[in-house]
Amino acid sequence: MAKEKIEAPKLTGKIETPRIQPGASLACQHHKANEQFLTGLGYPSSLVENWQEKAIAKMGELLNKYKSLKLYLDICVRCGACADKCQFYLGTGDPKNTPVGRQELFRKVYRRYFTPAGKLLGNLAGAEDFTEEVLKEWYVYFHHCSQCRRCCVACPYGIDTAEISMAAREIMHSIGLGTKYVDEIILKVFNFGNNLGMQPKAIKNSLDFCEDEMKEAYEEKGIMDIDVKIPMDVEGAEVLLVVPSADFFASPHIESLLGYAKVFYQAGISWTLSSYASEAGNFGMFIGSYDGMQKVASRIGQAVRDLKVKRLVIGECGHAYRIAYSFWNTLIGPFDTLDKRYPIPQHICEFTYDLIKRGALRLDKEANDEFVVTYHDSCNIARATRMGDMPGGQFEIPRSIIKACCNKFVDMPQETIRENTFCCGGGAGLLTDEMMDIRIKGAMPRMQALKQVIDSHGVNFFALICAICKAQFTKIFPAYGLSMDMVGGVHQLVSRAIVLGAKE
Amino acid sequence: MAFEFNGKTYEADEDGYLLNLEDWSEDVANYIASTEEVEMTPAHWEVVNFLREYYEEYKIAPMIKILIKAMKNKFGPEKGNNAYLYELYPSGPAKQACKIAGLPKPTGCV
Numbered sequence: 001m002a003k004e005k006i007e008a009p010k011l012t013g014k015i016e017t018p019r020i021q022p023g024a025s026l027a028c029q030h031h032k033a034n035e036q037f038l039t040g041l042g043y044p045s046s047l048v049e050n051w052q053e054k055a056i057a058k059m060g061e062l063l064n065k066y067k068s069l070k071l072y073l074d075i076c077v078r079c080g081a082c083a084d085k086c087q088f089y090l091g092t093g094d095p096k097n098t099p100v101g102r103q104e105l106f107r108k109v110y111r112r113y114f115t116p117a118g119k120l121l122g123n124l125a126g127a128e129d130f131t132e133e134v135l136k137e138w139y140v141y142f143h144h145c146s147q148c149r150r151c152c153v154a155c156p157y158g159i160d161t162a163e164i165s166m167a168a169r170e171i172m173h174s175i176g177l178g179t180k181y182v183d184e185i186i187l188k189v190f191n192f193g194n195n196l197g198m199q200p201k202a203i204k205n206s207l208d209f210c211e212d213e214m215k216e217a218y219e220e221k222g223i224m225d226i227d228v229k230i231p232m233d234v235e236g237a238e239v240l241l242v243v244p245s246a247d248f249f250a251s252p253h254i255e256s257l258l259g260y261a262k263v264f265y266q267a268g269i270s271w272t273l274s275s276y277a278s279e280a281g282n283f284g285m286f287i288g289s290y291d292g293m294q295k296v297a298s299r300i301g302q303a304v305r306d307l308k309v310k311r312l313v314i315g316e317c318g319h320a321y322r323i324a325y326s327f328w329n330t331l332i333g334p335f336d337t338l339d340k341r342y343p344i345p346q347h348i349c350e351f352t353y354d355l356i357k358r359g360a361l362r363l364d365k366e367a368n369d370e371f372v373v374t375y376h377d378s379c380n381i382a383r384a385t386r387m388g389d390m391p392g393g394q395f396e397i398p399r400s401i402i403k404a405c406c407n408k409f410v411d412m413p414q415e416t417i418r419e420n421t422f423c424c425g426g427g428a429g430l431l432t433d434e435m436m437d438i439r440i441k442g443a444m445p446r447m448q449a450l451k452q453v454i455d456s457h458g459v460n461f462f463a464l465i466c467a468i469c470k471a472q473f474t475k476i477f478p479a480y481g482l483s484m485d486m487v488g489g490v491h492q493l494v495s496r497a498i499v500l501g502a503k504e
Numbered sequence: 505m506a507f508e509f510n511g512k513t514y515e516a517d518e519d520g521y522l523l524n525l526e527d528w529s530e531d532v533a534n535y536i537a538s539t540e541e542v543e544m545t546p547a548h549w550e551v552v553n554f555l556r557e558y559y560e561e562y563k564i565a566p567m568i569k570i571l572i573k574a575m576k577n578k579f580g581p582e583k584g585n586n587a588y589l590y591e592l593y594p595s596g597p598a599k600q601a602c603k604i605a606g607l608p609k610p611t612g613c614v
């Protein structure tokens with residue numbers, strides 16, 4: 001069972017448009033969700049017999065419900081402006097991984113059953129029956145989309161392929177077809193409150209370990225009076241911090257958790273994690289499931305009430321903040337009990353940045369002098385949220401934090417950052433071993449951009465604010481011949497630079 | 505995806521992780537290790553045994569830093585580090601060692 005090695009593209013520093021290779025990534029498929037996971041989420045236990053009829057009915061329902069979906073399907077002029085914008089096309093050359101190619105898979109079925117021309121003329125009008133073949137392609141290519149919205153920014157009409165892929169996944173689930181990776185994880189949140197399925201005792205043990213580590217590290221430096229805590233389930237704390245559960249488990253995620261804890265310590269603001277709401281992430285969005293998303297998010301609303309906190313802060317997680325920013329108010333709001341003077345919810349970067357601006361933190365940049373840092377904008381944060389009260393705050397605030405903690409920072413090329421950022425290649429359910437081929441190839445554009453600043457500036461630290469990005473890059477860096485130790489969190493840099501103790 | 509070993513059928517998931525904890529034995533571990541091209545040495549066993557003990561208590565594998573610390577305490581700093589763990593388990597200590605230890609694959613944003 002030893003896996004054959006996947007050949008990563010060569011690092012040249014150039015992002016080249018590939019030769020078109022139809023079907024190039026057709027073989028890269030997710031394991032399917034089994035009966036246990038599907039029924040656990042309330043879906044049919046396997047592909048239903050009359051799936052075609054059911055799928056078309058579901059499509060009709062979604063077209064009525066989401067007016068934007070119908071609009072996106074109708075207005076595309078096939079100008080091709082989006083084609084070379086998707087990292088999965090750039091990495092594989094598969095035309096069905098161009099955004100418009102991906103949309104066409106949906107659109108041809110839509111035309112066939114929902115437009116007069118398609119009903120009448122079929123193929124001539126670009127329509128196609130929803131056959132088993134088509135369903136197979138749906139399963140592959142709608143799961144090769146990380147819902148990053150890079151194509152949407154390039155499209156003159158703002159057509160959002162991410163929304164189309166969410167709808168496709170919703171339709172597939174309604175007929176009993178889902179991916180194991182995502183569905184298993186959503187079920188774990190239903191049962192345990194977090195993606196990893198960690199029970200409170202396990203989380204507590206991780207936190208105790210981290211506290212000890214911090215204490216030891218300070219003691220080694222001869223600092224004996226600093227005892228940073230990572231509190232959990234403390235009723236009446238000022239702030240509830242909700243982080244991705246990877247922050248309790250994985251490296252380098254955990255290093256950012258230490259960073260958050262030190263910021264709270266130094267700011268003197270009481271805070272707590274919740275063992276009940278122990279996950280910021282919400283994979284419900286990946287499968288277009290409003291109910292799933294709501295059920296996952298409801299734990300956070302509950303924890304806000306139970307712990308009687310005044311503020312709600314989110315840790316380093318890309319899609320979590322997208323959901324928090326755009327949907328929490330509808331899903332679990334209104335947050336009547338929270339303090340209106342602060343953003344609801346607030347990103348941990350906003351929180352830390354405010355303290356820096358007010359001069360409340362002392363940061364020793366020299367502590368990070370061994371690093372030349374660059375920053376990857378998480379696509380979810382870049383294109384679906386905002387931070388602070390200025391336009392572009394979601395780009396500026398993380399960079400300002402890094403610059404306050406490090407002497408050496410350099411950005412990757414403009415066309416690859418900020419609103420033009422590439423996805424890491426692991427978003428929206430791709431972060432699983434069987435998808436390694438497309439993960440490695442989809443990361444190609446980001447890796448080439450990074451290669452440029454490695455060559456020009458000697459970059460050796462790749463800073464992130466997304467749990468999936470961190471996991472994805474630590475796994476795929478070695479395939480590109482880079483060390484996984486380069487990958488880290490923004491609050492990891494804060495953790496190293498922050499000077500704790502009484503101010504002089 | 506089940507596999508056969510010594511005349512017995514073992515239930516496993518698509519990636520070859522045992523589905524039933526109680527199916528595990530040192531022999532099966534050796535067998536899974538061989539399919540991963542890992543040759544089990546005392547240091548390999550140390551990791552596997554630690555993972556199993558930890559799992560029994562916490563129902564999940566330990567985070568890598570906890571594992572590293574345990575190795576450090578046992579074998580000293582030259583073996584208590586990430587690089588050494590990757591030497592033992594080249595496909596990643598978390599996933600590969602869990603597989604050999606008969607534990608489920610940790611999945612999430614990791």
Ligand code: SF4
Pocket residue numbers: 085086087088097098099102144145146147148149150151152161162423
């Ligand atoms: S949303 Fe992102 S991943 Fe999906 S088609 Fe558009 S560019 Fe590609």
Ligand code: SF4
Pocket residue numbers: 075076077078079080081082083099100154155156157158159
């Ligand atoms: S850029 Fe927009 S209009 Fe042009 S092909 Fe792509 S989705 Fe269609």
Ligand code: SF4
Pocket residue numbers: 146147148318319377378379380381422423424425426427428466467468469
């Ligand atoms: S993992 Fe990061 S870069 Fe990838 S889709 Fe999510 S936020 Fe975007």
